[in-house]
Amino acid sequence: MTDRADDITAFLAQTEWATAKQQPLQQDASNRRYVRLVQDNRRAILMDAPASAGEDVRPFVDITTRLRDAGLSAPEIYAQDVAAGLLLLEDLGDDLFADTLARAPEMEVELYTAAVDVLIALHHQTPAPGLAPYDAATMGPLAALAAVWYAPSQALETEIAHTVSALAADILPERMGMIQRDYHAQNLLWLPDRSGLSRVGLLDYQDAMLGPLAYDLVSLTLDARRDVDPAIHTAMIAHFAAGTGQTVDAVTQQAALCGAQRNLRILGVFARLWVRDGKANYLSLLPRVWGHLQTCLAHPDLAPLATLCAALPAPDADHLAQIKARR
Structure with a gap:
């Protein structure tokens, strides 16, 4: 033993x-x-x-x-x-949102609405002190991981970090809440025997910080691991806006910024999981992550970041081969 x-x-x-x-x-x-x-x-x-x-x-x-x-x-x-x-x-069971929806895709609106209701509740609560901030100063360097591991460029790393931090300083709402930072269908469990908010079982939240709840919103609706109907993304933005007393335009802007920042970070993290740690299965997810990034960069208020990100290569077969060769 x-x-x-x-x-x-x-x-x-x-x-x-x-x-x-x-x-x-x-x-x-x-x-x-x-x-x-x-x-x-x-x-x-x-x-x-x-x-x-x-x-x-x-x-x-x-x-x-x-x-x-x-x-x-x-x-x-x-x-x-x-x-x-x-x-x-x-033990909260095995009924991950992803598995439940594979069996019953007609439940997608119900499950995603329940998950967003959790975020609305967290928006209205004041977290106890002690959470590290996920603020403009933090978001920039994390987004720049794309230029560290996915497509290394020291100059681009600096520019992305500066631009994301500047955009976040302008766009992030004043009110922050506890964000779990990996809030998606493989980390949520459906618990139909419970009621209200408790129907959503939570997993893998140990990296929670104090940040914009729109970050978890796009973690949910722009999922790196499963395709979500764009209509669900739009509907959940509207539902979150209504539940938090914000305009749809404001939440759409926050979601675009948080989604672009998150997916830039994921490009870097998933590449790092292979190059540094030898975990290859995340590379297959890069095309979906790239698609989410392009969706977010299409927001007009993110034009400065979109211009920078044009220098990043798409995760086509050639670039994926280059990433694989770096280990």
């Missing part, structure tokens, strides 16, 4: 799940590992996030507490050993 297995055995021995059957679950882009525990027709989730792999469960614990205090369906934490990087969590 490895040292890590010993740690897990010792942790579970302090709970009522010591003899549970362990079923590994699909891993995400992080170094975290998830295991479903099954015992006497009950289920729980073990999060294995060792510090030796660069993980830290403290943000997850903090954000879980914040979300649950807001009445939202983040998983309950049954037990924790923060130093060991081990958490025992409520």
Whole structure:
């Protein structure tokens, strides 16, 4: 038995799940590992996030507490050993939005409206202190990851960072809220036996920050992993605007900026996952991300950024081959 297995055995021995059957679950882009525990027709989730792999469960614990205090369906934490990087969590099931919609595409409006209702609720709440800001100064350098990993250019990196930060300073709303930053159909669970906002189960939110809720709105409707009907994107902007007391034009402008910034960042992150980390499956998503970027850059208020981004190559076969060759 490895040292890590010993740690897990010792942790579970302090709970009522010591003899549970362990079923590994699909891993995400992080170094975290998830295991479903099954015992006497009950289920729980073990999060294995060792510090030796660069993980830290403290943000997850903090954000879980914040979300649950807001009445939202983040998983309950049954037990924790923060130093060991081990958490025992409520099992919210397998009905990811993405899987539910694959089975029942006619539910798309219902599910997306419910997810946007969560964002509206977060918009109206004042987060407890302690969240790092996702502001103009932060957004620029993160967008510039596209010119670090996707199409390296030090000059373009500087220009994108400056331009995005300048646009954000002009466009971002005064009121900020807790943004989860990876709010999409593979991180949301449909819980139809619950009611209201609690029907939306939340996952992978440990990187939450204080920022514009339009960021999570476009994370949802301009999804890097699945195609969403453009009519849904437009309808959800209108629904969010109505629920937050803003004009559709204002939210459309915020969504364009946040979408352009997010998708520039994703171009860089997905390329980095291959070049640095050897995770190739994200490269196949780059064409969809590129399409989302072009959609956002079409907003007239983003013309300065669109001009800069014209220097970025599209993720065609030739450019993807160049990215692959850099590892």
